[in-house]
Amino acid sequence: MLRPKVDGAAHLHRLTAGHPLGLFLLVSSAAGVVGNAGQANYAAANVFLDQLAHHRRALGLPGTSVSFGAWAGEGLAAEHADLERMARLGHRAITPEQGRELTELSLRRDASHLVAWSLDLPRLRSAAPTGALWRSLLPAPRSAQAGSHTLADRLARLPEPERAARVLALVREEAAHALGLRSAQSVRPDQPLRDLGMDSVTAVDLRNRISTRIGTKLPATLLFDHPTPTRLAEYLMAGALATTGRTSRKPVPVASPVLSSDEPVALVAMACRVPGGVSDPDGLWRLVAEGRDAVGPFPAGRWDVESLYDPDPDALGKSYAREGGFLDDIDSFDAGFFGITPKEAAAMDPQQRLLLETAWESLERAGIVPADLAGSTTGVYVGMFGSDYLSGTRLDQLDGYVGTGSALSVASGRLAYTLGLNGPALTVDTACSSSLVAVHLAAQALRAGECDLALAGGVTLMVTPQTFVEFSRLRGLSPTGRCRSFSDGADGAIWAEGAGMVVLKRLSDARRDDDRILAVLRGTAVNQDGRSQGLSAPNGPAQEQVIRRALEQSGLRPDDIDYVEAHGTGTTLGDPIEANALAEVFGATRTGERPLYLGSLKSNIGHAQAASGVIGLIKVVQSLHHESLPRTLHADTPSRHVDWTDSGLHLLRDEVAWPASAARVRRAGVSAFGISGTNAHVIVEEAVQAPMPEPVVELRAGQRLFVLSGRSEEGLRGQAAALARHLAEDTGAALPDLAHTLARHRTHFERRTAVLAEDRDELRSVLGEVATGRITLPPFREELTGKVAFVYSGHGGQWPGMGLDLMTQSEAFRAELTRIDEAVQRHVGWSVLNALRAPEEFAPWSGPSICSRRCSR
Numbered sequence: 001m002l003r004p005k006v007d008g009a010a011h012l013h014r015l016t017a018g019h020p021l022g023l024f025l026l027v028s029s030a031a032g033v034v035g036n037a038g039q040a041n042y043a044a045a046n047v048f049l050d051q052l053a054h055h056r057r058a059l060g061l062p063g064t065s066v067s068f069g070a071w072a073g074e075g076l077a078a079e080h081a082d083l084e085r086m087a088r089l090g091h092r093a094i095t096p097e098q099g100r101e102l103t104e105l106s107l108r109r110d111a112s113h114l115v116a117w118s119l120d121l122p123r124l125r126s127a128a129p130t131g132a133l134w135r136s137l138l139p140a141p142r143s144a145q146a147g148s149h150t151l152a153d154r155l156a157r158l159p160e161p162e163r164a165a166r167v168l169a170l171v172r173e174e175a176a177h178a179l180g181l182r183s184a185q186s187v188r189p190d191q192p193l194r195d196l197g198m199d200s201v202t203a204v205d206l207r208n209r210i211s212t213r214i215g216t217k218l219p220a221t222l223l224f225d226h227p228t229p230t231r232l233a234e235y236l237m238a239g240a241l242a243t244t245g246r247t248s249r250k251p252v253p254v255a256s257p258v259l260s261s262d263e264p265v266a267l268v269a270m271a272c273r274v275p276g277g278v279s280d281p282d283g284l285w286r287l288v289a290e291g292r293d294a295v296g297p298f299p300a301g302r303w304d305v306e307s308l309y310d311p312d313p314d315a316l317g318k319s320y321a322r323e324g325g326f327l328d329d330i331d332s333f334d335a336g337f338f339g340i341t342p343k344e345a346a347a348m349d350p351q352q353r354l355l356l357e358t359a360w361e362s363l364e365r366a367g368i369v370p371a372d373l374a375g376s377t378t379g380v381y382v383g384m385f386g387s388d389y390l391s392g393t394r395l396d397q398l399d400g401y402v403g404t405g406s407a408l409s410v411a412s413g414r415l416a417y418t419l420g421l422n423g424p425a426l427t428v429d430t431a432c433s434s435s436l437v438a439v440h441l442a443a444q445a446l447r448a449g450e451c452d453l454a455l456a457g458g459v460t461l462m463v464t465p466q467t468f469v470e471f472s473r474l475r476g477l478s479p480t481g482r483c484r485s486f487s488d489g490a491d492g493a494i495w496a497e498g499a500g501m502v503v504l505k506r507l508s509d510a511r512r513d514d515d516r517i518l519a520v521l522r523g524t525a526v527n528q529d530g531r532s533q534g535l536s537a538p539n540g541p542a543q544e545q546v547i548r549r550a551l552e553q554s555g556l557r558p559d560d561i562d563y564v565e566a567h568g569t570g571t572t573l574g575d576p577i578e579a580n581a582l583a584e585v586f587g588a589t590r591t592g593e594r595p596l597y598l599g600s601l602k603s604n605i606g607h608a609q610a611a612s613g614v615i616g617l618i619k620v621v622q623s624l625h626h627e628s629l630p631r632t633l634h635a636d637t638p639s640r641h642v643d644w645t646d647s648g649l650h651l652l653r654d655e656v657a658w659p660a661s662a663a664r665v666r667r668a669g670v671s672a673f674g675i676s677g678t679n680a681h682v683i684v685e686e687a688v689q690a691p692m693p694e695p696v697v698e699l700r701a702g703q704r705l706f707v708l709s710g711r712s713e714e715g716l717r718g719q720a721a722a723l724a725r726h727l728a729e730d731t732g733a734a735l736p737d738l739a740h741t742l743a744r745h746r747t748h749f750e751r752r753t754a755v756l757a758e759d760r761d762e763l764r765s766v767l768g769e770v771a772t773g774r775i776t777l778p779p780f781r782e783e784l785t786g787k788v789a790f791v792y793s794g795h796g797g798q799w800p801g802m803g804l805d806l807m808t809q810s811e812a813f814r815a816e817l818t819r820i821d822e823a824v825q826r827h828v829g830w831s832v833l834n835a836l837r838a839p840e841e842f843a844p845w846s847g848p849s850i851c852s853r854r855c856s857r
Helices: 002-015 040-058 076-080 083-088 096-108 121-127 133-137 151-156 160-179 200-214 229-238 281-289 342-347 350-365 402-406 408-419 434-448 466-473 507-512 540-554 574-589 609-626 713-729 735-744 760-772 804-809 811-828 832-837 847-856
Strands: 025-029 064-068 113-116 265-273 379-383 425-428 454-460 498-506 519-528 563-565 596-599 649-651 667-673 678-685 704-710 751-757
Touching (some): 002 040, 040 064, 040 113, 064 096, 096 113, 151 160, 151 200, 160 200, 265 350, 265 609, 281 609, 342 402, 350 498, 379 408, 402 408, 408 425, 425 434, 434 454, 434 519, 434 678, 498 507, 498 609, 519 609, 540 574, 540 667, 563 609, 574 596, 574 667, 609 678, 704 735, 751 760, 804 811, 811 832
Parallel strands (some): 025 064, 064 113, 379 425, 379 454, 563 596, 596 649
Antiparallel strands (some): 454 498, 519 678, 667 678, 704 751
């Protein structure tokens, strides 16, 4: 950009110096006058042309440089510049006809340098920041009169809620201007401005606009530090527009609550995906309660099964096993729901997709609107390991997303980013103990006060068959395709997929918030095998130590535990080592009437690897809820390598009742041991549920309002279908509770509808019509954040008695109506409350009089 212009003009100047020229015209660019961010060399080249014209005039030679603005049509500006953004700032692109006229005008003026640009002065007046060069073309602003107030002064006189609303409105208005949107209503308060097209240039523009409006210099990183309108408004309210001095974004509590290092942790929600078509914890319970085997053939659509299988363990690149536990349809992912572009979604490891889905679902099961956690100290703890997802892919087609799509560290970071969480975010890879180690770390962080809520879980997907091929070489797979946990027929492990997520809180916090507590984690522990008989060989004494440590952390004795959800991979070496370690810890405290029950989910679904620990934990929580211990499959004859008679252990070959009792608290242990040598153990306790409070107001019979929403029309109809299925499966669901949850504990997305129904049958019928498209959805509304007003219509004769019932039931309505009454009395001299309460003779006017007054105002 620099040399062609400079050298060409200089050569022309020298070569024509001795010729009697009548015109020496230099076509320059206004970038040399106003600057050009990111192309300083281009601006400098044009400045040289402008100065060459001055130099020639000083030598008595002809010389005119015309600095043109951006050109419409073909040219550098059309290819590289953002002409739409420039137009919003008041800088119109020059058409060829205008350019010809401006050139003719320039030549009629005896000047060495002129700027030719088409300006929209009204837009320029509203858009150009203070100090911009173009401001010199506009009339001088009126000077502030004595006693006038700044924006901060005017805001300071407003009540806190109204002040916050005004600042947010200012931010949305300026953001709409900077982004060229139709109105401020196009900018959602909670939406990252990046999603609306904000880039580095428009970010600076918006910063300048807001700075001009509030009369305060703002940092260059403003929009990167505070990416949503709400967070930006909070920053301005706490800093530049603060009424009581500069404060932090959120006030620091005067005194932090005293935390106990051994406080139990409440498990308040969970979500999972498991082989066998299981999509939730209830489905997992049905699978184990019915004794179903979820292991099946390799997915033909994923791998070339015929060329992969070979019964010879020594065959290179082959697997002698051809069954496993696989999830259905792992390619289905609603990227738009999470604000992810199709290209980025294609580069994402499917494990990251599953984590997003199960995290969202678990939060909703906890009654938490995910968006409400933005800015909180919620922690994320994820157990997983690499899946070789992008192996064999043309990475050049996914430029820019490969690193974040495949990095393990990003898995937890993506969850925190998507939900706007500011607590710790860790991805843990300790092989098959990963997810239970993640639960342990989350519980520790809660007790230490590092977070107040935690998402903990794990995931494993096998997008390539490498795990089967590797363990075929090691002869660690079951040729019969089953994990025969603690069975005399155990012949190796079989691999499976799965994902699980739990929501954890400190027990005191969960009780304070009236959460439904599913179970309590009394203690957790993690340790390492150290030196054993091989890097990947299990270590019995280390397993014994980690269980004893968990008991110690729980303040419990071995005889307080009823059941252990074992690691139980079905190998001839690992299972006896684990059983003997359990016998060392629990055997001395057991009798034949009350043994330690032992089982393993791996007999149903296979070894879910990094996710196995948390899915085993979910199984135990469901066992507590259903008061039953399901049987372990494929274990008709217990392993001969375990002394079952004197061990105090009882392998669950049949279902055993596990009833709740006031005489004894039910507790279980969950174990997970990694090939890395890292062992984890968690002790789970049944939750003592607080009695449900009596309803303050008896709910009347009649129609109820059920609100539904989705990111798209398809998503909204899908929600209707899902709710209809839920009603069919759960006949005990109370409709008032359902309506309350939909209104208060679910995210309200852009596409919305509402259903009125009086009973279950009517609700299911209408939901079915919504799901199938027989009911037309309301049109999309761009603005979803406006205020709501309730208007009691009528000409005045209906006023007496209107709204009085609601006043007795709603304190908020009563307070607002009282405030309105005071305002009306100041302006018109009569009382709204009197008109509502008093007999007709005390009413201020007759009905027609009131009607005329209302219409005239």
